[in-house]
Amino acid sequence: MKSSIRNALLMVGAFIGLVGPMHATAQSVERPAGPNYQLFLIGDELQLCSSLAWTECFDTDWLDPETMRTERYINLVGDPVKALLDDENWPIHRHQIRDDVKDAIAILYERLNIDVVTEHTFHEEFTRRVTNHLYNSLSEREWHMILDHLELPAPAGKPNLAQIRMLKVRAKEDILRAMLAEADKVRGADQRAPRIAITAAGARDPFTTVEPYLNALEKLGAEVRWLPIDAAVNRAQRTKQCDDLEELRVQELHTWRRAAVFPALHEHQVEFCKAPLAGPKIVDWADAVLIVGNNQNLVRKAFLDPMSQPTDLMTSIALKMRANRLVVAATGDAMNALTAKAMVAGGLSEEALRAGAIAGEAPAANCDRDHTCPRSMNVNSAAYHPLGGVGLFTFATLDSRFSDLGRHGRLLRVAAANKVPLAVGVDRRTALAVNVLTGDFKVVGERGVFLAEAPQETEKAVATTFHYLVGGASGRFTADSVTDIKFATGEGVVAEAPTTRFLNDRGMVDTMRLLCQGRDSVNLIENEFRLLVVADDNTQRQRSGGECQVSHARVGLSWQPERW
DSSP: OHHHHHHHHHHHHHHHHHHOHHHHHHHHHHSOSSOSOOEEEEOSOOOOOBSSOGGGBSOOTTOOTTTSOOOOEEEOSSHHHHHHTOGGGSOGGGHHHHHHHHHHHHHHHHHHOOSEEEHHHHHHHHTSHHHHHHHTTSOHHHHHHHHHHHBOOOOTTOOOOBOGGGBSOHHHHHHHHHHHHHHHTTTTTOOSOOEEEEEEEEOSSHHHHHHHHHHHHHHTTOEEEEOOOOHHHHHHHHHTOGGGHHHHHHHHHOOOOHHHHSHHHHHHHHHHHTOTTHHHHHHHHOSEEEEEESOHHHHHHHHBOTTSOBOHHHHHHHHHHHTTOOEEEEEGGGGGGGBSSOEEEEOOHHHHHHHOEEESOOOOTTHHHHTOOOTTOOTTOEEEETTOSSSSBOSOEEEESTGGGTTHHHHHHHHHHTTOSEEEEEOTTEEEEEOTTTOEEEEEESSEEEEEEEEEEOSSEEEEEEEEEETTOEEEEOSSOEEEEEOOOOOOOOOSOOOOOOSSSSHHHHHHGGGGGTOSEEEEEETTEEEEEEOOTTOEEEEETTEEEEEEEEEEEEEOTTTO
16 A cells, blocks of 8 residues: 555656646645645534524525425324333333323314424423423423424425525634635545535434535535434444344434434435445545534444444544544534543533532433433533543543633533643634644634643632634644644624623633733632633733633632632
8 A cells, every 4th residue: 555655656756747847836836735724623513504493594585395394393193192102211200291291292282273283383382381391391301202203204305405605603604614625625636526524423313413514515515425423323333233223323312213204314324334334435535524413422422432442434534634634523512522632521610610520421401300310410510531532632622612601610620630731612603723733723713712721620629821812813732732822813893792601601701801901810700609810921912803812821710609
């Protein structure tokens, strides 16, 4: 293999010598040798404007129910209801809730006097006064189980169509175009469109999730393929159970009846499952792999075995990326799973500061309602995986939707507990493009990236040196620090109203604007918690895009129940 590559390079060199040095120089300028950034850490869930997600669009006049899927339809009668109410779906301690669900569906049917309703109508009616108490008693798993069982098959020939140019948030398109620009550099002199493989490995329902990304990127000029890997497929391939994918989806993804709703996609995934080399072949074809979804734990289960070793598919992705022949991107919390360091698995900053970070599986949403929270955890517990994620990003522990959800406390707890020297949080509407070979990075989008050096903790507090950079800024990762920082410059106004709430909102970033107005410290208190940001002579500051960028400042967050 190496000799054939060497011979090919010699032949190319001879050809360049024949056509002349000026032509060779022009070619090298036009087609750089590989991407400048092989990794895109996208802090946004990147939900697209589509015919099913029309609330993400600034205009809906283009919607056409005759040619596209605009609603998810729910059946209120017959066999789907009977299957939902089967004892195997409800543990014995939830049988009363099951009976209440049966009554609620009957009430809705009697009220609406129709067999089939849209999901929007079903949700609206279920949350009305008579049945709202039941809705508030259901766990997220149980609610999804109800919807999945009652969902009608997706209509053939009516796609969930994306409209990339009608996104309310333009930064999402900018991020996708930046990723495509790097993928385009992979193809070299080949006269073809960039090739993008898309997997919804981070989604509970990959079939529903992946479709709009496929047609959105196609509209942006890419050639696209679905990479149908997920946690259920990985397990099925390991255990030779590809014909049992429907049952494995229930166990691994908490997804029901996908074969009935998406029969063609189900068959395609079964065929993929039975062909062990299908995944690596798609990676070999691709210039970029985009991992979408919002569950880092599902991404980890899709690409690693039970011993936390990479599958052949992940190995092929990693090798091609390290050879500078592949761009990899991940969205939202799926991004967290790209790290080689301890992986943030879930939880809230408030609980991280109060009780510390716990090694283990993240509690499921609303697990307190159906009594399924792991032992020693509650619904808000900050959890992490000590062995890390899939290992593509070696520099730091990661967290997404960062400033927007006030995730500083949980990220710093996990990093400090595992003695990770660097931690990175990426905001919504923002991506961090990283050269994994050199450590160089740049910020893309309209918000910012939080970079922490040497996080430390006590029983009730965390602290770190940090930098906060916005779109257009750049720098370089080393093994234990961030260097060569260059601030972005630009005008702009932040549209959102400022807040001082920092436990689950943008209070820290909003208040940091005072540092660019001459202040050397800001102090916030929320409930029993305190946040303190301090600048000194080493701190650099610069406004850009309505935010205050800083380097080498300090932040501390603490739980102080004895004071408040």
